[in-house]
Amino acid sequence: MYSWTSRVRPVVRHITGCLRCYSSATSGRQHGPLRILFCGADEFSIYSLRALDAFQKRQPGKIDSISVVCRPDKRVGRGLKKVQEVPIKSVATELGLRLHQIDTFTLWSPPDPIDLILTASFGLKVPSRILNMAQYGGLNVHPSILPDLRGPSPIQYALLKRKSHTGVTIQTMHPTKFDHGKLVLQTPRPGVPITERATPHELLHSLGPIGAELLCDTIDKGLFIEPIRDLNMDEPVEGLSHAPKITPEDRHIDWTKWSADEIQLRDRVLGRLWDMTTYKNCGIMGDSLNFKRTTFHGPWSLSGRSENVPTLPGTPRLTSAEGGVAANQLALNTIDGKTIIPSNATIEGGRKGAGLPTLIAHLQKQGVE
Known part of the structure; x- marks a missing residue:
């Protein structure tokens, strides 16, 4: 059952209320039932997957099917005796969704037709060959207010850079680069306050429900349908930080x-x-x-x-x-x-x-x- 904590729910409600000003110009765009390919891995992506499943059950006319892509199980620990699953695997199984486990897109294609590709904390670049198979391309749920903290570790760097606020962005997927697509929907600045001495785990579980809400709002309003209004303003934004891979x-x-x-x-x-x-x-x-x-x-x-x-x-x-x-x-x-x-x-x-x-x-x- 998809649920949010009482601590997070008021923040989500406030943010989605503010988002009406971003989406009013394109609200109500119609599309047929979507066949979605969802690529994810960790708890952040699980929030979005559970929200999509609940959304499909409420509005089957919006989503026809959801298939999940994640990385394969890996042997870890001393002697490689322990098998470690990607967290989203068990959730996809619990929800009865079709699951594909791949370590590369090379020589792999979706076995069924797809309309929209979604990614959240996936880690692999979806190649243009796969994006071109989807009628509407792809969307990514990114846990920062882009273009700030562009990169694979936005939650960690929001804390390492001592940011006072952060948020979530829904962006289109660029065919060749990470985090360079059009900005479709995002939390308005200054964003979600970061509490003192917050941990990555705490920040992830604050941003996960917000990303899930924004993603469902994007699909509900058809904001992914061309022409897409790019929220990336022309004027430069001061104080931008990069969020490279943690080493x-x-x-x-x-x-x-x-x-x-x-x-x-x-x-x-x-x-x-x-x-x-x-x-x-x-x-x-x-x-x-x-x-x-x-x-x-x-x-x-x-x-x-x-x-x-x-x-x-x-x-x-x-x-x-x-x-x-x-x-x-x-x-x-x-x-x-x-x-x-x-x-x-x-x-x-x-x-x-x-x-x-x-x-x-x-x-x-x-x-x-």
């Missing part, structure tokens, strides 16, 4: 530049921050190069103790817990002169989450405080 280097702590606040932010948004210096700086010997990756587990906490801290950022030392006596916590100094403490750590090649005792023991041997 392991985005988690690599730069002790010479990152403040304590930046470390806590990146831990909250990306998790699994790491460096190549802590292991060596703790004086652990016995390795030929004495370099191993240390992956830190959050949340990180700030030390509120008044202590003489080393001037070199990233230098590990020991500190005592609040109210404690023994120096039994690993602490690192940041570029802004603060002391930050990870919850745990994993040393490369070691057992997950078992790294802190090893690091602390070697610091104690050196008499480091």
Whole structure:
């Protein structure tokens, strides 16, 4: 059953009310029952898929059928013993929708005629060959107010860039580029407020219902039918940011530049921050190069103790817990002169989450405080 939380529903109602000014000029465009090919993957796309299924049941004259495309199951974990499914697969099965699992569009074509292709957090570029098979081309549900945060990681970068607001855009699918189609419908600026210390999970579940609502509104009003009114205004928009793919280097702590606040932010948004210096700086010997990756587990906490801290950022030392006596916590100094403490750590090649005792023991041997 498709439902929204009471926290999100009022925001959606307000936004869709504001959208009438965008869509009034093209409202009421008629089209026959659509045969839809929906391409998705994660929870964000699941919101749209469930909304489409509910919309079809309410208005079968608008949607004839929905088929789903997602990536294949993959083996993960140690020994590749665990099979990981794309989250949308089980939802498509639950709804009784026809499912296609592909890792590339090369040599693949929809087995049945289609009228409209929809994508949301899919990850693969739908080629022009497939788009040309659909009478109305394709639409993408993008979790940002385009052209801001164009790219594959808009939710993460909305947080990393400390944006105060974000939103969702329905855009046509460009035949050769990601996020370069016409803007059909979107949340009006300034958009949806981003709460303090929001996580990607929380922001996804705020934007998912809004994207679902906009997508159904687009289909209901036939806004995808040419001529399409492009909302992308000619005048430049100030303060635009790009949202490239998140890579392991985005988690690599730069002790010479990152403040304590930046470390806590990146831990909250990306998790699994790491460096190549802590292991060596703790004086652990016995390795030929004495370099191993240390992956830190959050949340990180700030030390509120008044202590003489080393001037070199990233230098590990020991500190005592609040109210404690023994120096039994690993602490690192940041570029802004603060002391930050990870919850745990994993040393490369070691057992997950078992790294802190090893690091602390070697610091104690050196008499480091």
